Amino acid sequence: MxxxxxxxxxxxxxxxxxxxxxxxxxxxxxxxxxxxxxxxxxxxxxxxxxxxxxxxxxxxxxxxxxxxxxxxxxxxxxxxxxxxxxxxxxxxxxxxxxxxxxxxxxxxxxxxxxxxxxxxxxxxxxxxxxxxxxxxxxxxxxxxxxxxxxxxxxxxxxxxxxxxxxxxxxxxxxxxxxxxxxxxxxxxxxxxxxxxxxxxxxxxxxxxxxxxxxxxxxxxxxxxxxxxxxxxxQCDCNREKFERGLISLGESQLKEILETDGHIETVCHFCKTKYDFNASQIKALIEETK
Ligand SMILES: [Zn+2]
The missing domain is CATH 3.55.30.10 (Hsp33 domain)
Incomplete structure (x- = not known):
């Protein structure tokens, strides 16, 4: 039912x-x-x-x-x-x-x-x-x-x-x-x-x-x-939401993550969906902060 x-x-x-x-x-x-x-x-x-x-x-x-x-x-x-x-x-x-x-x-x-x-x-x-x-x-x-x-x-x-x-x-x-x-x-x-x-x-x-x-x-x-x-x-999360969140971290913090880890793995608290960002995707996000 x-x-x-x-x-x-x-x-x-x-x-x-x-x-x-x-x-x-x-x-x-x-x-x-x-x-x-x-x-x-x-x-x-x-x-x-x-x-x-x-x-x-x-x-x-x-x-x-x-x-x-x-x-x-x-x-x-x-x-x-x-x-x-x-x-x-x-x-x-x-x-x-x-x-x-x-x-x-x-x-x-x-x-x-x-x-x-x-x-x-x-x-x-x-x-x-x-x-x-x-x-x-x-x-x-x-x-x-x-x-x-x-x-x-x-x-x-x-x-x-x-x-x-x-x-x-x-x-x-x-x-x-x-x-x-x-x-x-x-x-x-x-x-x-x-x-x-x-x-x-x-x-x-x-x-x-x-x-x-x-x-x-x-x-x-x-x-x-x-x-x-x-x-x-039902969760309404999507990749764009996480991108916006990462962009809001700002240029310097994203650059630091890029240099130290080279990638970002995010997980939605509500539904456990994973969203991964590789080096070139992080670079694109850094461009977005400018
Ligand atoms: Zn979710």
Missing amino acids: KDYLAKAYAFDGKVRLYAANTTNTVYEAQQIHGLWPTATAALGRLLTGSVIMGAMYREGDELTLRLISQGPLEGMVTTTDAYGNVRGYVGNPQVFLQKNDTKKLDVSKAVGPGRLSVTKDLKMKNMFTSGVELQTGEIAEDLAYYFTASEQIPSAVSLGVKVNDDNTVKNAGGFILQRMPGCPEETIELIEKRLKNLPPVSKMLEDGLSPEEMIELITKGDHRILLTMDLQY
């Missing part, structure tokens, strides 16, 4: 609700980066939260989430657009930490204390960055806090990544619920009650629920689906 998200207005139009299945996207990330189980869960949750957030923005906008944190994961980065494309990486992919009592993957400990920073690149127009302290490092709570504290949109976020014993991805997904202005108190109470009784996302996915069915379970039918969107792990 393809990964996708569904967006709905719910509870008499006073709530925006997004639900997504991101199993293949997280599996792809796991394969590209060789992620160990806790790294899979952590990056999987952030990729899922990011790609849902991307659906909240306009076409052409790009959203980058950065976790600058002190745990063994050494931080994470994800970038997404408004078309369901997302990519990301962790500082250290080889993290496998479990909670002592439950043996559940300990994402909070792997992430550690730090900050979440969100950069919105509204292309051609402007770039905005805002950030919050991490609350728990469990990702969902941190994103919920970001929406509430930084964007003044009271939100509930639930994200789940289930990793099999053989380190493959069993399922991944999540939902984000946002209150619109003027949401009545009794609706807020009703939502809180529903969310409290809701099974974890991983359980819902395990039971075979689609994004629309997750929404249905929360709203009991009081919603209207506005759109569905395919989701995928």
